[in-house]
Amino acid sequence: MKKSIFLGTLAVAGLAAGLASAQTLADVQARGSLKCGSNEGLAGFAFPDANGNMQGFDVALCRAIAAATLGDAQAVEFVPLTSQTRFTALAAGEVDVLVRNSTWTFTRDNDLGLDFVGVNYYDGQGFMVRKDLGVSSARELDGATVCIQTGTTTELNLADFFRVNAISYEPVPVATNAEGQQQYLAGACDVYTTDISGLAATRATFENAGDHVILPEVVSKEPLGPVVRHGDNAWGDIVRWTLFALLAAEEHEITSANVREIASAATDNPEINRMLGTEGELGQKLGLSSDWIVNVISSVGNYGEIFEAYIGENTPVGLARGLNAQWTNGGLMYAMPFN
Amino acid sequence: MADMTGTPRDTFRLSQLLYDARYRSMTIQVIAAMLLMLSLAWLVDNTVQNLAALGKDFSFRFLWTTAGYDINQQIIPFSSQDTHARAALVGILNTLLVAFMGCILATVIGVLAGVLRLSKNFVVAGIMTFYVEAMRNTPLLIWILIVFAVMTEATPQPRDFREGGGASMILWDSVAISNRGVFVPKPLWGEGSGLVVAVFLLSIAAIFILRRVARKRQEQTGEQLPVFRLSLALFFIPALLAFFVMGQPITLEMPELGGFNFVGGIQIRNSLIALWLALSLYTSAFIAEIVRSGILAVSRGQTEAAFALGMQPNRTMQLVILPQALRVIIPPLISQFLNLTKNSSLALAVGYMDVRSTLGGITINQTGREIEGILLLGTFYLIVSLIISSAMNYYNSSVKLKER
Structure with missing residues (x-):
């Protein structure tokens, strides 16, 4: 009798614990900071600057979410995660959102208890080799030793690519990008494989970046995007629409420089008015302030600004917009309408 | 009341x-x-x-789905189309391999260092003290990374072995030490090689019988047989005779440069070497202390009595001190073996594909079955530890003081 009451209490407590995780926004606002799972170090995407502040393409999205929910882009606590620990850390509630070059796949979306809410970078897996090896195609890599980060989708694509092309290889598993870079530069592996953006970012840090070439084959689709826990739809919506806000701002040519000016009075474009809170109350529907997008854009800029600042063609990483251009310019970046 | x-x-x-x-x-x-x-x-x-x-269930069905990833060091054949269960098995075998090799090397180095630390020679004892203290007062992970860094950074790349590359193979072009591992010749078992192996195994059995006969003879008559020389002869001569009589059926496949890497021969990967050496060196420091304490636990009177009988110091150590010291040494030695086996799970640091890296790493990550995977992993280490400790306990009860 006593035991059953006890167990019953436990069951209720367990249920309550389960439900408690479905209020991420309230938790973040009560804490006053956003816990963002980030890369432990990848040039252009997440790296500490000279003052120790985290910077980068993925980091900017974290800051945007913090600006939207807390009004302060600096109120982010970055939790560096390896490719192996990232999903577990998110599922266990150690971070509120994961923005760490994570590929959206069926298994991850459905089997891990997580939700991908969008894509901030459309990528594909590639191979990097030394120029003096004289290799011009990934199909010539028979017998090569390949460095690969464990716990990634690239690991599976790599196995598939070599099996389908009936060529052999030797995998050398590494735990982090830094370790892969060290092994590759020491010549312990002939090839380094990961998402092409990651290869470009890694190559940008090499002493002689020109001695290395990224092979033309793109062997997979790697849509990278922010991830939240499954079950907290309100929080998922906030992250998703923050990303859309960055994209829509670029589309409407709202930049960090002019956003305050545009927001000061209603314009003749109703979507811009709704976004910037001069018309309607979209912010309240997400549980945020009406000037949430103003906060986001004024602190981190729009998607195009972020891209050019950290990974664009004028940076050492030097990536072209390609698939990540706005849909109006032939890319895949397409913000849903703010109606 | x-x-x-x-x-x-x-x-x-x-x-x-x-x-x-x-x-x-x-x-x-x-x-x-x-x-x-x-x-x-x-x-x-x-x-x-x-x-x-979270919308997750608890099930072990994932073990029978396709793994999809490759493993470099395979003791049993494995391809990316095999199941997660087989990947786990490949990892288990890799763990057992490095644990077995580690336990043997750690014991050898540990006993040597422990005995030498008691040496009367000031320099030898000092060096051994330094070795033991340096090893056991720094974390194992650092040693693994140091050995691995030396293996990858200080050794030549395979392409340096090409002409004009500045590196060359050693031991008559049969062994190549590169930053991808050590390549050694691989024996090819031709027709009739089974007989050679059988003869070799028989001569090893004969060596054991010879030792037993020699001991009996010494106990009965006091005569000593030249056991060492006879054993050496038995070890080589019959097997070599059989080898040449059968027309040299066993040949060696030499590692050769081909394409990106060496082909042929056996590749002992740097990750295995680094993990093996680091685990052995680290654990040997603890074993050295155990051996030293075991030897010091044997009363000084035993040595003096042996010397009084005219025994030389090394015979005294071998026949009087060590057999008694073993009784003190074995129980703590068991826990060092268990530690070494469990510490081998640091393998991922150098990309060695042990069971922690396959089942506990990639499989968990690809399937999202953290709880099931970690449970299986824990169960595996528990079973291995229990097996090791029961085997060592059995040995312990065979050498311990028999009180009658």
Whole structure:
């Protein structure tokens, strides 16, 4: 009798614990900071600057979410995660959102208890080799030793690519990008494989970046995007629409420089008015302030600004917009309408 | 008083459970056991609830799905189309391989270092003291990374072995030490090689029989046979004779440069070497201390008695001190072997594909089955540890002092 009451209490407590995780926004606002799972170090995407502040393409999205929910882009606590620990850390509630070059796949979306809410970078897996090896195609890599980060989708694509092309290889598993870079530069592996953006970012840090070439084959689709826990739809919506806000701002040519000016009075474009809170109350529907997008854009800029600042063609990483251009310019970046 | 010594009262009152010394300990134990079980039940229940809240179930079916990833070091054949269960098995074999090699090398180095630390030679004892203290006072992970860094950074790349590359193979072009591992010749078993192996195994058995015969003979007559020379002859001559009589059926496949890497031969990967050496060196420092304490535990009188009988110091160590010291050494040695086996799970740091890296790393990551995977992993290490300790306990009971 006593035991059953006890167990019953436990069951209720367990249920309550389960439900408690479905209020991420309230938790973040009560804490006053956003816990963002980030890369432990990848040039252009997440790296500490000279003052120790985290910077980068993925980091900017974290800051945007913090600006939207807390009004302060600096109120982010970055939790560096390896490719192996990232999903577990998110599922266990150690971070509120994961923005760490994570590929959206069926298994991850459905089997891990997580939700991908969008894509901030459309990528594909590639191979990097030394120029003096004289290799011009990934199909010539028979017998090569390949460095690969464990716990990634690239690991599976790599196995598939070599099996389908009936060529052999030797995998050398590494735990982090830094370790892969060290092994590759020491010549312990002939090839380094990961998402092409990651290869470009890694190559940008090499002493002689020109001695290395990224092979033309793109062997997979790697849509990278922010991830939240499954079950907290309100929080998922906030992250998703923050990303859309960055994209829509670029589309409407709202930049960090002019956003305050545009927001000061209603314009003749109703979507811009709704976004910037001069018309309607979209912010309240997400549980945020009406000037949430103003906060986001004024602190981190729009998607195009972020891209050019950290990974664009004028940076050492030097990536072209390609698939990540706005849909109006032939890319895949397409913000849903703010109606 | 009169009541107690008089007719005993058989009635049992509930308060006796707490106030009667006969029952009190039992009551406390039952309550403690119930609390323990309740907290376990709470843990399990909480896990199940939270898994359900995340929309996950608890199932081991993932083990039979396609793994999809490749493993470089395979003791049994494995391809990316095999199941997660087989990947786990490949990892288990890799763990057992490095643990087995590590235990042997650690024991050899440990015994040597332990004995030498007791040396009367100041320099030898000093060096060994430094070795032991340096090894056991720094974390194992650092040693693994140091050995691995030396292996990858200080050794030549395979392409340096090409002409004009500045690196060359050693031992008559049969062994190549590169930053991808050490390549050694691989024996090819031709027709008739089975017979050669059989002869070799028989001669090893003969060596053991010879030793037994020689010991009996010495006990009965006092005569000593030249055991070492006879053993050496038995070890080489029959097998070599069989080898040439059968027309040299066993040949060696030499590693050769081809394409990106060496082909042919056996590749002993740097990750294995680094993990093996680091585990052995680290654990050997602890074993050295155990051996030293074991030797010091044998009373000084034993040595003096042996010297008084005219025994030389090395014979004294071998025949008098070590057999007695073993009784002190074995029990703590067991836990060092267990430590080494469990420490091998640091393998991922150098990309060695042990069971922690396959089942506990990639499989968990690709399937999202953290709880199931970690449970299996824990069970595996538990079983291995129990097997090692029961085997060593069996050995311990065979060498321990038999009190009659």
